[in-house]
Amino acid sequence: MKVAVLSGGVGGARFVQGLVEVAEDVTVVGNVGDDVEVLGLHVSPDLDSILYALARLNDEERGWGRAGESWRALETVGELGGDTWFQLGDLDLGLHIVRTQALRSGVPLSSVTLRLARALGIETRVLPATDDRLRTWIGTPVGDFPFQVWFVARGHRDEVDAVRFEGEADATPAPGVFDALTQAELLLVAPSNPYVSVAPILAVPGIREALASRRVPAVAVSPLIGGRAVRGPADRMLERLAGGTSPAHVAEQYAGLIDALVVDEADADDLDGLGEVRPIVTRTLMTDLDARKRLAEAALGAVVA
């Protein structure tokens, strides 16, 4: 079965790691809205989280980056007066260096990503939503910030009033994205932050439309458990921007785009207002690979259900 999944970083990457174990033909469409130029290097945190998870190189405890990472280059950068607000490990740097060099020589991000995936022994197709420059900006009571400034440098402490995507009007889906979405037999939205992980993917002209005009089932997995984010600010954002953190508030973010929403057992008593979106209740905490596979199977189950 051909599956296309929209995914953000850490949570999405864990889901994708389980998904590729239970589905054969998976295309991942990753968020690039939180890409950032740091220390002169192009960093694609969400794509990297997906690559590292698929290559089983990800650090499970820290949740992001590579296992067995070291920080010697960054320590030197700090000693020499350079920026260290964005954590780049030595192993991670190797990837950023290779990608940045390829991008500078004119290779599109999608080609670089496929090349990196191949070098890491990954068979799954991992694509950025777009090869164009698309950047998430966060509007807060104290000003507008580029995503990573808000998220990392300011520790996402500022409440979010608005999210916008610089470059969205001119962006086009990366090669392979549109075909993957229109030829898929199942469309999935990973358990990622709807506002800052999935929305920047949907903001690329053509992608939202492909989902809206689908002829196959589309299933999102809620990133919340009992109305709380496992990590990150998704719950605070939903509370402030949508007025609540129930499954209905999550589903609302994908209005017209999904047919079912996978929710946690902890939210089973809070299923009002889902309308035509069918709830699929299961355990959603992705503690290990088995849990990730089970969650992916629950989402896949939507097709045969």
Add this chain to the structure above:
Amino acid sequence: MKVAVLSGGVGGARFVQGLVEVAEDVTVVGNVGDDVEVLGLHVSPDLDSILYALARLNDEERGWGRAGESWRALETVGELGGDTWFQLGDLDLGLHIVRTQALRSGVPLSSVTLRLARALGIETRVLPATDDRLRTWIGTPVGDFPFQVWFVARGHRDEVDAVRFEGEADATPAPGVFDALTQAELLLVAPSNPYVSVAPILAVPGIREALASRRVPAVAVSPLIGGRAVRGPADRMLERLAGGTSPAHVAEQYAGLIDALVVDEADADDLDGLGEVRPIVTRTLMTDLDARKRLAEAALGAVVA
């Protein structure tokens, strides 16, 4: 006493390390002809050798780079299909990243170098010969190569027929260089390769002239011991390009620019042909800091002699 010293990388850096211990007001004018863009980073190997030696961070055994270095980023680069012909350690990378970012933002190399030196706690003024792009090319029987391609990638196995400096016509001395050379009470040439370490410095219009019109003593230290290079291809180059490796052949490279040449005891019987260049015979092998200080003292001695 104000001292200005022209220096290449490893050997020069060791000499400079001793020099600053025995002289108070030292300005180092470093070679940038072997600078290289590698993995998208601007690397200045000779300036770095000088900085690392002065900060006592240099690796004495390997002879270049930093002590306690690790290679995790570069290993990742290799695993991902990137170039690994030029060895960049994790600690070293931190410096290259900071410098490259500053250069890209428009800061001249001399300012970056002073900034790095300050961050490393170095009080000695370390200046690149020029802020302009100047690159050493090596002409060999099998073609012309950029310096680092000949030196590192090809292991300097090709005989050298010619050395040229791309950009020399348009280069100007970096801020501070001309003043350092004209205000110095002693001019020194470190024990570096005359063709590929010192010549690229002298190639910057104004620098050779400053030495030629000096009113103070100028002393070079021969990089050869018993007619052999301690490391690197200086002896092979002298043999092929100058017809021999005696002190006279070394002095000939600095014709009109020096008043004395420090040579090793092993060359004491081979002092013919030095003309007006006075030989200073001493032990020149710079095994440790004491040896480096003694060698620097021998060179300084030229003023009072």
